Structure formats: C-alpha cells, structure tokens
Amino acid sequence: MEKKNVLFFIYQMGGGGAARTLLNIINNLDREKFAPKLVTLNFDGSYEHELKSDVEFIKLRTTRLSRSIFSLSKIIKEKDIDIVFSTIPRVNTIAILATRLSFSKAKCVVREADNLGGTFKEDLQLRGFGMMYKLSNQVVSLSEGVKENLVSKYKVKPSHIEVIYNPVDIQHINHKIVTGKVDSQFQPIFETGDKVIITAGRLVEQKDQTTLLKAFAKVNEEISSQLVILGEGPLKDSLISEAKQLNIENRIHFIGFQSNPYIYFKHADVFVLSSIHEGFSHVIAEALATKTPVVSTNCKSGPSEVLNGGEFGYLCPVGSVEEMKAYILKVLKKEKDEVNQMIEHGYRRAHDFDAKKIVKQYEEIFLKTLREK
Structure with missing residues (x-):
C-alpha cells in the first residue's frame, strides 16, 4: 500500500490540549500507511521537541492565520497531500479554504474540540463555522456532547460527524x-x-x-x-x-x-x-x-x-x-x-x-475519507 501523506495544521504546537492531541496522533500514526507532516504558523511551540524525528515540520512565514491560506494551499499541492487534518474552528476554516484552493486531490478532515456558543453573537458565529464545516469531507467530534453541539448550533448533519475520543499516550x-x-x-x-x-x-x-x-x-x-x-x-x-x-x-x-x-x-x-x-x-x-x-x-x-x-x-x-x-x-x-x-x-x-487504540480510529477515518468520492 502506498503511504498516504497526511498534513496536520495547527496555529502552533503550544502547551494546550489541541496541540497535545495532534502530537499524540502524529507520533502514533502507522508509518507503514501514513507519512505525517506538520504545518504551523511562525511561532515556537512547547511540544515541538517531542515530535518524532521523521515528521516533516514546516513553519509558515506568518503569524497571522488569515494570511496563511495561499501558502498552505501551495504546500498541499506541492507535497501531494492526501489528507489535511486540523482542529479549532478558525484554523479549521483556513484548512478547508486552503484545501479547496489547492485544486488538488487532498481531502479535508476537521476536528471540533469544545462546547462553544451561548450568546446570540457566539451562536451566530458557530452557524458560520458550520457552513464551512459542510465543505469539509469529514468532521470529527471528540465527545458525544460536542457532537450534539455541532448538530444543534453549527447545524452540521449527524451523518457528517464521527466521534473519536482524545488519545492519551x-x-x-x-x-x-x-x-x-x-x-x-x-x-x-x-x-x-x-x-x-x-x-x-x-x-x-x-x-x-x-x-x-x-x-x-x-x-x-x-x-x-x-x-x-x-x-x-x-x-x-x-x-x-x-x-x-x-x-x-x-x-x-x-x-x-x-x-x-x-x-x-x-x-x-x-x-x-x-x-x-x-x-x-x-x-x-x-x-x-x-x-x-x-x-x-x-x-x-x-x-x-x-x-x-x-x-x-x-x-x-x-x-x-x-x-x-x-x-x-x-x-x-x-x-x-x-x-x-x-x-x-x-x-x-x-x-x-490509550493513544494506540484511538489513533487506529483516526487511521480508519482517514482511509474511509479517501475511499469516498
């Protein structure tokens, strides 16, 4: 089986839970099936030194998320990426746009990590994110509660969402x-x-x-x-x-x-x-x-x-x-x-x-997404 190139995109590999989750997925991904690559904005992150040595790590030349779209789409195209994976709503939006603008075979999987919303303004913003999420190939929710929130506030169809718990290494x-x-x-x-x-x-x-x-x-x-x-x-x-x-x-x-x-x-x-x-x-x-x-x-x-x-x-x-x-x-x-x-x-x-168990679920989602037209 030819290795699939998976590009992980995040704001920075800082000390938060999202970065820790990506680290656990990247480090435990089956190297016989996948070649992981990591792209961040131009920030130094606390978890960078914990990445396995075989991970191709690219920092964009900007600290502004909004300015990363075209450089990210260029990388997706040039690196022959199969799957683009991201987490956090604004980052997800950029990942979806960059994947679309790459005009490549790449498919986009986005992860939602929190129960957001509450005020009218916040809920309206979530509807906007939800419209973008519908342009992705797959949405991953890290709990059943977050999935319910995605359905009720983002208006994403339940059939477009898979629940995968966070991997703990x-x-x-x-x-x-x-x-x-x-x-x-x-x-x-x-x-x-x-x-x-x-x-x-x-x-x-x-x-x-x-x-x-x-x-x-x-x-x-x-x-x-x-x-x-x-x-x-x-x-x-x-x-x-x-x-x-x-x-x-x-x-x-x-x-x-x-x-x-x-x-x-x-x-x-x-x-x-x-x-x-x-x-x-x-x-x-x-x-x-x-x-x-x-x-x-x-x-x-x-x-x-x-x-x-x-x-x-x-x-x-x-x-x-x-x-x-x-x-x-x-x-x-x-x-x-x-x-x-x-x-x-x-x-x-x-x-x-356990990371080994959870990451296998991510691998299955990646392969399933690639099989779908």
Whole structure:
C-alpha cells in the first residue's frame, strides 16, 4: 500500500490540549500507511521537541492565520497531500479554504474540540463555522456532547460527524514519570507533609480557577493543604489577588507551563478540574493515567464521558464552591486502601483512551475519507 501523506495544521504546537492531541496522533500514526507532516504558523511551540524525528515540520512565514491560506494551499499541492487534518474552528476554516484552493486531490478532515456558543453573537458565529464545516469531507467530534453541539448550533448533519475520543499516550506518560523529577525549586511543596491538590490549564475564564481557589480555602480550614496550579494565562494577577483576599497566598503555587506535568500529577493527592465548559477534558484522562484521583465539574460535555457519570472520579456542579470542597475532602479523607482502589479503577479507565487504540480510529477515518468520492 502506498503511504498516504497526511498534513496536520495547527496555529502552533503550544502547551494546550489541541496541540497535545495532534502530537499524540502524529507520533502514533502507522508509518507503514501514513507519512505525517506538520504545518504551523511562525511561532515556537512547547511540544515541538517531542515530535518524532521523521515528521516533516514546516513553519509558515506568518503569524497571522488569515494570511496563511495561499501558502498552505501551495504546500498541499506541492507535497501531494492526501489528507489535511486540523482542529479549532478558525484554523479549521483556513484548512478547508486552503484545501479547496489547492485544486488538488487532498481531502479535508476537521476536528471540533469544545462546547462553544451561548450568546446570540457566539451562536451566530458557530452557524458560520458550520457552513464551512459542510465543505469539509469529514468532521470529527471528540465527545458525544460536542457532537450534539455541532448538530444543534453549527447545524452540521449527524451523518457528517464521527466521534473519536482524545488519545492519551499512556506509554509516554509512564516514561515521563519514571525518568522525570519535580524541579528543585518546587520540591519543597511536596515535602511539607500537607495534602497536595493540583490543577492544570490556561489561566482563563473558561477554566474558572477562582471557584477552585475558594473551594481550596475551605478545604484548607479542615486539612492542611497546598494547591499547585500548572499553566499560564491572562488571569494570573487576578487569581493571585483572589488568593490574597482569601488569605491563602502562601499555599497557592503558580508554577507555569511544565513540559512534564505528569510527575507533578503523580506526586499530588488529587487532581481538580474547575472548568465551565470542555470538549473532552484531555487533562483529566491524563490525570487518571498518572494514577491520581480526580474531582471535576460536571461541565458540558467531556468530564462526565471521561469519568462515565462519576464512576471513575467525582463530578460536582459548575461553579459550586461547597460541592467542590466536599468532594475534594472526600478524596483526602479516604483510607489508603480506598484511595488505591479509586486510583486503580481510574487507571483502567485511562486505557480506554490509550493513544494506540484511538489513533487506529483516526487511521480508519482517514482511509474511509479517501475511499469516498
């Protein structure tokens, strides 16, 4: 079988979940069937160094997404691309246009990763994205909840959508845990004897770390604890200010982006996700893979699917300080045997999202798309 050229297009290989997903797909793609190529805008990304050496990596000479259409279409044509794969609505729009303008055999597969919309203006914009998605050859949704959102707000036909969960590279995570170590400047946090609560994600409104800070303050009144926050974003200063108002600033640790977050997860007592909305929530699947108990908001739509309605971790209402506190304390107060049982149960669940299994589903979608006229 002749290898199929698959071009992956993303804004940048930064520290977000979309980039991590593309990395996992690219690195685990069957090299006997596919030749992966990656195209980004002219940015440096945190995950670039983790790409396998055989991946052809091209950076466009622009940092403006709108100016990338013609250069991307030229690459699609010159590199004899069979499949163009992208994620995130605006990036998807550019990928679809570039594929069409390449006047080549290439087919376009786009991935939708979040439950977007809400206001009239946002929903109207999603209708626009939906019109573009109809010009793609295949839409991939990373959860059933996101698929429902694509149908109701983007007005994409259900028959045009395939659900594929995010791939979690468990082998890579285990390697990172075995070979990695906590940075020396953060080591003291894990040596206090306190319980350690951890979260990871962009410091933005969607992730609602403010609710987590308030819940943590109440947890700390009952059990001496530390809160570790991985990630960067525009709300850092306001979150620091909130911590000071709650009088917990000495127990909150903003440690930024970490190329090996898994070693931090592994050393924590519980991972907490406080998001207002998610598509899948890659990070809680990764937390389960590090054998860390999980507490998450029951936001639309990923966490409930990852945790199977609360079977593999605790779910609390979005924005509920009291219930988040209660579930965190429930984990922290468990006997060791109960914690170990919860950990092993969650670890088995993580294997449902193992990259090798999930990437095979992507390979099937790529080949199916190529067979269709």
